[in-house]
């Protein structure tokens with residue numbers, strides 16, 4: 001088989017990868033430093049002088065990191081001993097091996113973008129864990145929570161819609177059920193516009209009622225495999241025997257509004273009996289600013305349960321119960337915060353690969369998951385998705401992603417070129433989206 005194409009990299013001056021490393025990542029580090037500053041008195045109240053010293057230490061480590069990045073210093077091994085440290089350092093060795101003699105060491109502007117961007121978030125985490133007693137602090141928590149609060153109107157509308165739908169779900173015919181499924185899939189897709197890493201950590205919430213915009217947004221769905229998802233899940237439902245289990249896995253992306261859209265979809269999948277269990281996969285450490293950790297999931301559900309909107313709080317209570325009775329299961333795994341492409345999963349995390357094989361469908365939310373599915377490479381737009389997955393086929397899967405990186409596969413001949421002529425920023429603005437399926441039909 002032919003070699004896969006090269007990785008996206010900041011060495012391509014002017015590319016989105018270059019601009020991210022040059023502008024967006026230092027901006028994210030600066031915001032993290034500001035956040036630590038702003039919490040100084042809180043650290044003092046909790047931990048006394050020790051808290052203030054820890055804050056200073058974390059800030060100095062982050063300033064050092066920002067300087068290394070901005071001056072394109074070599075990537076250095078991680079030092080703090082954690083469950084993933086060896087895997088990271090082995091991967092750094094592997095990156096060294098990819099370079100020619102003349103290229104020197106792996107560095108921020110020379111190495112693959114996926115590797116260095118992930119490394120930035122892992123080093124940020126290292127700076128925090130090296131600063132006890134504030135080593136459990138999530139520098140992005142505030143902005144994730146703010147995104148949730150700013151999206152309240154939309155969340156209320158969505159929860160009201162869901163509860164009304166559940167009330168009448170038994171009366172819906174096949175076609176109506178399918179239409180509702182498609183609506184909630186699209187809401188989950190457009191929820192992915194709300195990540196905070198593209199905006200450099202600045203606000204990016206859903207202020208209008210997304211449900212009213214679905215028809216207008218349809219034209220921006222470039223690959224639409226929703227029908228495949230329906231036929232797969234309705235087949236599972238029909239073939240299901242008493243007591244048998246059909247799991248849908250959702251590899252989560254951002255907390256805040258996007259997470260609510262995913263939970264609404266997950267609730268619908270159970271209520272409609274299209275699945276019997278939902279397994280969520282989240283991040284073990286703060287990641288790409290807005291990604292969901294277990295703390296974010298619990299926080300969102302709690303906020304909803306105790307808010308004084310009837311349907312929002314009903315959703316919160318139901319969702320808490322789904323977790324309690326095991327119909328919703330949350331997993332995390334260090335693999336999701338490693339820099340590896342997903343085709344490496346069977347080797348690097350065989351336990352996770354085996355777990356994913358139990359799914360009847362895996363939904364991968366968001367842009368970073370797409371980059372890892374496709375290896376973050378310069379594929380031609382027309383390369384089939386199946387090929388770009390490079391052997392990663394644990395179970396039928398679908399990427400639900402708004403485009404925020406210069407990578408897209410599976411388009412029709414000429415489609416990419418037409419889009420470029422129409423809108424030069426189509427690959428990176430988050431305005432376009434895909435439902436891209438791979439699996440037996």
Ligand SMILES: O=P(O)(O)OC[C@H]1O[C@](O)(CO)[C@@H](O)[C@@H]1O
Nearest residue numbers: 020195197198366367368404405
């Ligand atoms: O939250 P998402 O959809 O994975 O998006 C995160 C995105 O942020 C960026 O890294 C920008 O820094 C994208 O290119 C990246 O994939």
Ligand SMILES: [Mn+2]
Nearest residue numbers: 195253254288
């Ligand atoms: Mn994200």
